[in-house]
Amino acid sequence: MFMFEKAVVGSRRYWIWIFCLLAVILAGLFAYLRQLSYGLGITGLSRDVIWGLYIAQFTFMVGVAASAVMVVLPYYLHNYKVFARVTILGEFLAISAVTMCGLFIFVDMGQPHRVLNVLLYPTLHSMMFWDMVSLGGYLLLNVIITLVTLSAEREDVAPPRWIKPVILLSIPWAISIHTVTAFLYSGLPGRSFWLTAIMAPRFLASAFAAGPALLILLCLAIRKLTRFDVGREPIQKLAVIVTYAMILTVFFFLLELFTTFYSRIPEDMVHFEYLLVGLQGYHALVPWMWSFIILAAISLTLLILPRTRHNESVLAASCIMVFVSLWIEKGVCQVIGGFIPAPLGNITEYAPTLPEVAIVVGIWAVGILMTTVFYKIALSVREGYDVAY
Amino acid sequence: MRIDRRTLLRLTGVSLLAVAGRKVASVLGAVVDSGASAAQPPARRWAMVIDLPKCLKEEGCTKCIAACHRLHNVPLITDSRHEVKWIWKAPFENVFPSQENAYITETLHGKQVPVFCNHCADPPCVRVCPTQATWKRRDGVVMMDWHRCIGCRYCMVACPYGSRSFNWVDPRPHLTQMNPDFPTRTKGVVEKCTLCYERLDKGQLPACVDACSEKAMVFGDLDDPKSEVRRLLEARYSIRRAPELGTQPEIYYLV
Numbered sequence: 001m002f003m004f005e006k007a008v009v010g011s012r013r014y015w016i017w018i019f020c021l022l023a024v025i026l027a028g029l030f031a032y033l034r035q036l037s038y039g040l041g042i043t044g045l046s047r048d049v050i051w052g053l054y055i056a057q058f059t060f061m062v063g064v065a066a067s068a069v070m071v072v073l074p075y076y077l078h079n080y081k082v083f084a085r086v087t088i089l090g091e092f093l094a095i096s097a098v099t100m101c102g103l104f105i106f107v108d109m110g111q112p113h114r115v116l117n118v119l120l121y122p123t124l125h126s127m128m129f130w131d132m133v134s135l136g137g138y139l140l141l142n143v144i145i146t147l148v149t150l151s152a153e154r155e156d157v158a159p160p161r162w163i164k165p166v167i168l169l170s171i172p173w174a175i176s177i178h179t180v181t182a183f184l185y186s187g188l189p190g191r192s193f194w195l196t197a198i199m200a201p202r203f204l205a206s207a208f209a210a211g212p213a214l215l216i217l218l219c220l221a222i223r224k225l226t227r228f229d230v231g232r233e234p235i236q237k238l239a240v241i242v243t244y245a246m247i248l249t250v251f252f253f254l255l256e257l258f259t260t261f262y263s264r265i266p267e268d269m270v271h272f273e274y275l276l277v278g279l280q281g282y283h284a285l286v287p288w289m290w291s292f293i294i295l296a297a298i299s300l301t302l303l304i305l306p307r308t309r310h311n312e313s314v315l316a317a318s319c320i321m322v323f324v325s326l327w328i329e330k331g332v333c334q335v336i337g338g339f340i341p342a343p344l345g346n347i348t349e350y351a352p353t354l355p356e357v358a359i360v361v362g363i364w365a366v367g368i369l370m371t372t373v374f375y376k377i378a379l380s381v382r383e384g385y386d387v388a389y
Numbered sequence: 390m391r392i393d394r395r396t397l398l399r400l401t402g403v404s405l406l407a408v409a410g411r412k413v414a415s416v417l418g419a420v421v422d423s424g425a426s427a428a429q430p431p432a433r434r435w436a437m438v439i440d441l442p443k444c445l446k447e448e449g450c451t452k453c454i455a456a457c458h459r460l461h462n463v464p465l466i467t468d469s470r471h472e473v474k475w476i477w478k479a480p481f482e483n484v485f486p487s488q489e490n491a492y493i494t495e496t497l498h499g500k501q502v503p504v505f506c507n508h509c510a511d512p513p514c515v516r517v518c519p520t521q522a523t524w525k526r527r528d529g530v531v532m533m534d535w536h537r538c539i540g541c542r543y544c545m546v547a548c549p550y551g552s553r554s555f556n557w558v559d560p561r562p563h564l565t566q567m568n569p570d571f572p573t574r575t576k577g578v579v580e581k582c583t584l585c586y587e588r589l590d591k592g593q594l595p596a597c598v599d600a601c602s603e604k605a606m607v608f609g610d611l612d613d614p615k616s617e618v619r620r621l622l623e624a625r626y627s628i629r630r631a632p633e634l635g636t637q638p639e640i641y642y643l644v
Binding site: 038039040041045046047048050051105108109110111112114115117118119120121123125126127128129132184188189190191266267342343344345346348 | 413469470471472479482483484486489504513516517518519520521522537538539540541542543545546547548549550551554555556557558559575576577578579631634635636
């Protein structure tokens, strides 16, 4: 297989890490088999909270996948050489993230063995069909791009000319995956929490903050664990991207608050009320919502101030806060908050069950395992020596 | 000619892609054809008119619910999170939130109103379903194919009326009695009221209409100007659930 030989030689530390991940994946698989035999009733979902952690994680990971465009676009379209060393890392991260998306959708299906019905009966008026098309296409594009560019790099030759248009195509395609994912939500009558035209811009903005923040953290980790250093400049440039995207994210969020609370339309307000202060004595998501707000505020301040942004330790802390706060906003509040209260006004709260969490953690472990192996391959090829990590 | 391993793998990949491409093309062709060949009932516009004053006469009446759920093998699940229901009752204020009014008449205030699938003329559930497992018949019935449904629950998310139920667990152990003439469902699929299509096709009325001793539910064809439903809607003031969403519900409530 594709340069896979590079992934099966590694230090003791590398193998311990791999086996830990495999153990977590195995636990998730075991939990999934239980869900398969019992039904989705094993989760915390209900007839009111119809989608939960699985679909919320899916939504968040689509953003991480799309954010690769933040390194691909400057590097390939504007020939911005500073990103030469991080671009392949962004593309590999996208492949892992899209794979996680597929898995999150799959484990959410009530009848998973029928999932290919989506292709057997292609339904052009369903946004879910288009989501499958755009995510599948994005995965394919990134696999081809990484395969071809890395092979060329290994042979020490220039990549073939035909790959350039494929790379350029991947740029609007990245935007499309998160736009279509926003359309899953924003086109539904009666779900007023999501019925907003800035859903796609909001998704994209938070994706372009969370994804590059993760990339910064990965670059810093790689520098610590290996002899490979992407350098200071790309990290600082990524930090600027994270800062702007985070500013937009917070700005868009405030726009939603204004429209909702100045118009004072009850059906728009109830969802934000439930998230911000609780509704009729129900407030399971209030601590989450405020964690998002506080973490976003602190990280944004630290990112905007040049002194704290230039300090790499503080920057790492800011990036962790950005990632966690946006994971909460998108991976918890944005999806679940739309279901509470339900269309008939009743409130059913949601908390994931243990098997549900085990499945989610298992899928994250799959993504981390894939990223580990991909990065090992990429760094081994690039440096020409076996990276000891 | 020598073929090395790499070339062989490449050729295999290309061949597989070609086969897959042909399959996709034939499926797409079949989709275009299927509209013409499938047996369709005659075009109609089935609708239901619910006379609320009549319906509310007998408090706590559940005859329509019992008849429907018995006939269609709807399981009785006590955990409200996993409930499956085709027809049920909810407070007037929750069913008609746009009628919000603190001084509404005593006859309606807090009263339990029957609700079920609205068989919308422009159903969002049909629009979002990725497999056409739910679709609209020519006579207006919003149908559900339990054998094609992949259990993604997008239709439930799209329905503004909460009219759809998902089988979170295996429903069969929760059946107190079984009607052998109607299919039971499996876990992991969505279900809902299908306006008794199986009875309509035999020229019978929906079971809930038949079961109502007060004759509070009237069923008929809105395209027929002489029908009972048209006569009632012309004579009395009626409301529908969330008409502002443009889904065009075909269930009318006389107040």
